[in-house]
Amino acid sequence: MLSVAEAQARILADLVPTGPELVPLADSWGRIAATDIFARLDNPPADVSSMDGYAVRAADCMPDSILSLVGESPAGHPFSGQVGPGETVRIYTGSLVPDGADAILIQENAHEDQKAVTVTVPPASGQYIRRRGQDFAQGQIVVPAGRALTARDIGLAAAANHAWVPVHRRPVVAILSTGDEIALPGEPIAPGGIANSNTPMLAALVRACGGIPVMLPSARDTTSDIARLAQGIETADLLLTAGGASVGRYDLVQQGLEQIGLSVDFWKIAMRPGKPLMHGRIGRVPVLGLPGNPVAALVCGLVFALPAIRTLAGHTTPHLPEDLASLGGDLPENDRRADYLRATLSRAPDGGLIATAFSRQDSAMLHILARSEALIMRPPHASPARAGEPCRIIRLDTLSI
Ligand SMILES: Nc1nc2c(c(=O)[nH]1)N[C@H]1C(S)=C(S)[C@@H](COP(=O)(O)OP(=O)(O)OC[C@H]3O[C@@H](n4cnc5c(N)ncnc54)[C@H](O)[C@@H]3O)O[C@H]1N2
Ligand code: MOO
Numbered sequence: 001m002l003s004v005a006e007a008q009a010r011i012l013a014d015l016v017p018t019g020p021e022l023v024p025l026a027d028s029w030g031r032i033a034a035t036d037i038f039a040r041l042d043n044p045p046a047d048v049s050s051m052d053g054y055a056v057r058a059a060d061c062m063p064d065s066i067l068s069l070v071g072e073s074p075a076g077h078p079f080s081g082q083v084g085p086g087e088t089v090r091i092y093t094g095s096l097v098p099d100g101a102d103a104i105l106i107q108e109n110a111h112e113d114q115k116a117v118t119v120t121v122p123p124a125s126g127q128y129i130r131r132r133g134q135d136f137a138q139g140q141i142v143v144p145a146g147r148a149l150t151a152r153d154i155g156l157a158a159a160a161n162h163a164w165v166p167v168h169r170r171p172v173v174a175i176l177s178t179g180d181e182i183a184l185p186g187e188p189i190a191p192g193g194i195a196n197s198n199t200p201m202l203a204a205l206v207r208a209c210g211g212i213p214v215m216l217p218s219a220r221d222t223t224s225d226i227a228r229l230a231q232g233i234e235t236a237d238l239l240l241t242a243g244g245a246s247v248g249r250y251d252l253v254q255q256g257l258e259q260i261g262l263s264v265d266f267w268k269i270a271m272r273p274g275k276p277l278m279h280g281r282i283g284r285v286p287v288l289g290l291p292g293n294p295v296a297a298l299v300c301g302l303v304f305a306l307p308a309i310r311t312l313a314g315h316t317t318p319h320l321p322e323d324l325a326s327l328g329g330d331l332p333e334n335d336r337r338a339d340y341l342r343a344t345l346s347r348a349p350d351g352g353l354i355a356t357a358f359s360r361q362d363s364a365m366l367h368i369l370a371r372s373e374a375l376i377m378r379p380p381h382a383s384p385a386r387a388g389e390p391c392r393i394i395r396l397d398t399l400s401i
Contacts, residue, residue: 019034036143038140039141068117069090172238174233177216234285242292302320324391374396
């Protein structure tokens with residue numbers, strides 16, 4: 001069985017990010033920049049005042065100096081003349097500093113009367129002047145390719161005079177749940193049936209990764225139904241299946257998809273939950289076969305589908321970040337499968353995180369999954385661990401997944 005890291009590497013190996021599309025800047029939150037975005041101008045565009053007051057020549061300003069007020073430079077209406085010796089121009093925050101001036105005398109440090117401005121506290125040369133281009137210069141990269149645009153990036157790109165930005169097209173991810181027992185949530189459920197939790201849960205995961213989920217109708221446990229429902233998959237960027245991945249007589253996802261050209265890259269990995277994970281391709285479309293147990297489907301979704309979708313979406317750092325915590329309870333020795341234990345988080349007196357595994361780790365228990373704040377990662381063959389020892393975790397409380 002493959003290790004988690006080998007499986008991740010093979011899944012990501014030949015994924016190609018989607019191509020670019022232009023979107024209005026105001027709609028670009030969370031989208032991934034498809035190219036470097038360059039400043040189209042200097043910011044500030046010229047030397048400007050950072051305070052309300054008077055543009056002066058610092059050398060003219062001593063306590064009680066009297067300057068002659070020769071004009072005004074409101075923001076957006078630059079003063080066209082020069083500030084000559086002994087002269088000053090009224091100025092405001094964001095106004096262009098007129099030629100000749102080299103400092104701003106803030107109005108709290110001056111007294112104006114009948115076109116005469118008396119200095120009370122002189123400014124230093126250069127004081128309260130924001131220099132042209134001190135924020136960014138024309139031609140400078142303001143948003144690098146591969147960055148998920150934040151509100152701050154959008155503000156920056158707007159200041160750099162962009163109305164449209166090139167971003168990666170959202171990857172289309174088809175989701176196919178399988179199983180005769182699966183019913184649409186809200187529908188009457190036949191004896192032995194179960195509501196389909198995987199499809200809406202995986203659709204939400206796809207959205208959280210920046211993709212567009214396409215929820216296919218659930219397939220019956222026959223190869224022909226699985227093949228029928230996955231037809232047309234060539235228009236998607238990724239196919240996620242859930243269920244039918246294991247070894248039972250009715251676990252037919254591979255055989256069904258082989259009818260429409262699936263070639264399997266690997267099947268089964270050393271991980272709990274998630275042992276029967278499958279990876280392959282139908283034509284150019286990558287396929288991830290997730291286990292049907294909903295916890296296994298979601299954990300494999302986080303560990304494998306999330307980085308795959310993020311890579312397709314153009315992210316340059318596709319994996320979920322890992323954190324360190326200390327164990328809130330003892331853990332037994334691990335077997336050969338990497339374990340992802342559902343856990344709660346609390347804070348130690350020193351502020352550090354404490355991760356405490358739930359006593360029940362059944363991969364069908366969605367309520368525990370929904371209440372989990374972290375996954376404790378236990379490597380294969382880990383020795384028994386004591387409360388207080390360090391452990392690696394994936395935080396779920398900071399994700400909206
Ligand atoms: N003899 C063995 N049996 C099993 C093994 C094994 O190695 N040898 N592996 C186990 C592991 S690990 C997992 S995980 C499951 C995965 O099985 P499948 O992927 O084939 O999933 P199903 O059998 O179709 O379903 C499992 C379970 O999950 C429920 N399910 C399925 N789809 C949904 C859905 N969309 N929404 C809600 N619940 C769903 C299904 O009813 C079953 O209860 O295999 C073990 N068996
Ligand atoms: O390892 Mo299976 O993925 O839950 O029970």
